[in-house]
Amino acid sequence: MNIRISLVGAAVLALAACAVRPSSTEPSMQGIDFVQGDVSATVHRDHDDLLSGGLGLAGLKAPPAPFADPQHPTVQELRRRAIQTSWKGIADLGPLGGYGTVYGAVPDVPGREYQAFAKIPGAHAPHRVLLQVPDNFDKTRRCLVVTASSGSRGIYGAIALAGAWGLPRGCAVAYTDKGTGSGYFDYADDTGVALDGQRAKRGTAMLEFEPTSAIGEGIAIKHAHSGDNPEADWGRHVLQAAQFGLAMLDRAFPDQAPFTPQNTKIIAAGLSNGGGAVLQAAGVDDQHMLAGVVALEPNVHTPDGPALYDYMTEAAIWLPCALLDERFASTPFARDAHGKPHATWITRCASLHAQGLLKTSTLQAQAAEAYEHLRSAGWTDQAMATGASSTALDLWRVIGAAYASAYMRRGADDMPCGYRYEAMNAAGKPAMADEATRASWWADASGIPPGNGVGLFGGTDASADPQLVGAECLRRLWTGNDADAMALHASVKALVAKLPRADLPLWVVQGADDGLLPTAFTSEPYVAWLRNEGRQPLYWKVPHAQHFDAFLPLPGFGDRHLPLLPYGYVALDRLYAHLYAAQPWPSDVPTPTGKPRGAGPLQAVMLDLP
Structure with a gap:
């Protein structure tokens, strides 16, 4: 994060x-x-x-x-x-x-x-x-x-x-x-990062983060292991x-x-x-x-809206199978490098079928069932399509393990569902980090492994679908009612946003194709809640924009999408003009229509900026 x-x-x-x-x-x-x-x-x-x-x-x-x-x-x-x-x-x-x-x-x-x-x-x-x-x-x-x-x-x-x-x-x-x-x-050399x-x-x-436990193993991450939620x-x-x-x-x-x-x-x-x-x-x-x-593209949780942990853990289980539906056959990341269905996703359909969660016996029928399951949970076709990138890059598991640990206030040696972070070698196996790798973490790492010589391990078994056991364990922390599930729910409840003051100029901008934080789960319930409470937020649901501008250079991905940053800059320009040039704050703003970039370079007309 x-x-x-x-x-x-x-x-x-x-x-x-x-x-x-x-x-x-x-x-x-x-x-x-x-x-x-x-x-x-x-x-x-x-x-x-x-x-x-x-x-x-x-x-x-x-x-x-x-x-x-x-x-x-x-x-x-x-x-x-x-x-x-x-x-x-x-x-x-x-x-x-x-x-x-x-x-x-x-x-x-x-x-x-x-x-x-x-x-x-x-x-x-x-x-x-x-x-x-x-x-x-x-x-x-x-x-x-x-x-x-x-x-x-x-x-x-x-x-x-x-x-x-x-x-x-x-x-x-x-x-x-x-x-x-x-x-x-x-923990291997008892070092962290200074100011x-x-x-x-x-x-x-004084370190940016040091675990409360003086003895431990592996790598401790502030977001996941601080004990602070x-x-x-x-x-x-x-x-x-x-x-x-x-x-x-x-x-x-x-x-x-x-x-x-x-x-x-x-x-x-x-x-x-x-x-x-x-x-x-x-x-x-x-x-x-x-x-x-x-x-x-805010990660925001409203009083009556779905929580990130809920739809994230559901996506981790169901999206791999749902994305095998033929409607996603040409979607970037939804097929392997040879244009074939991902073998591990085929296995996921089989796993769900073996558990009785999918009733049909053919792959395409199972994919259609999984697709309908997510549709009934609020996922749109656009969100699922761009969610293929998060699925192929294993983001659901990565985010789920870290957030579950944060919500449950667990340490590095007590993460839920058997997960742990360890330094790894070039072959992806646990190993002691060398000095150069450690030295680069503060500058290069994203804040949640894997990456930069740190791996996420555990949460697997020896089955044909080894990551499912961890995904299902994370999901049970949401659907269950034991002490661990209650602790997690208490932390998630503390995330609910509160109403801003009535006269605060506020503008939410999100891509209609966001597949990590879908608009149906984030900005739309937030904006609706504010309006129901007498606030007047501005809202742009930008067509063809998705969550990761940084993914747009990837082959075939940027062809279908627009960057979101320029719309944020425009919203800030309008706010600045309101605050410093006394320009009236509008009660509504038309959403730019724009069109996908295509295979060539981005042109200003494609953005349809006001």
């Missing part, structure tokens, strides 16, 4: 390596007693900017920025690569995608960064907060964009949305990893990031202090899990800090 203050002339270099500790005598630090330890302040100019780490658009598109010494990358190298990885994980930077020509840009944005660990009251693990202050900060239109990482990514996980939109126009941007991130802890991204042993530095506090993480941002603006511009929600517009923007986080923040914003919210 991935963390030094500038003066003129020589003082810049002198202070660039300093860590600044909060002081009770500094007004800029008042109200952020949630900060844990030091605040790092760094200067980023001269080919090391805020938006791309000096890579520019061409460098972001290139292979991973190298480490001179892979076993001991520098702080600057780790930061640059973390930014590049975050861009590539969210935006379509492919040659046909149009980023930088049809929409979006990656200009050089020099400035400063302030970063710290922060804690929600009662939490075991900290979350990262980071403020980027561009040198072109607009003091006449004081603007702070606050965002949360997408998925389980690290601190730069929303830079392609919030940073790309906010920094060039002179807004400061405050980020939080919302209790997720890639600060993996390795600067480098590896450190437990007890030698961080998703329930994503809104509070966002509001803490906003508070941190205001305090650091006081520090950056003391002659302009204080920066407050009354004199600085705070715009919350996020996508995927980050989109859910800003909607959660809108519901718990009792101090009216937020001036407006734009949420893309």
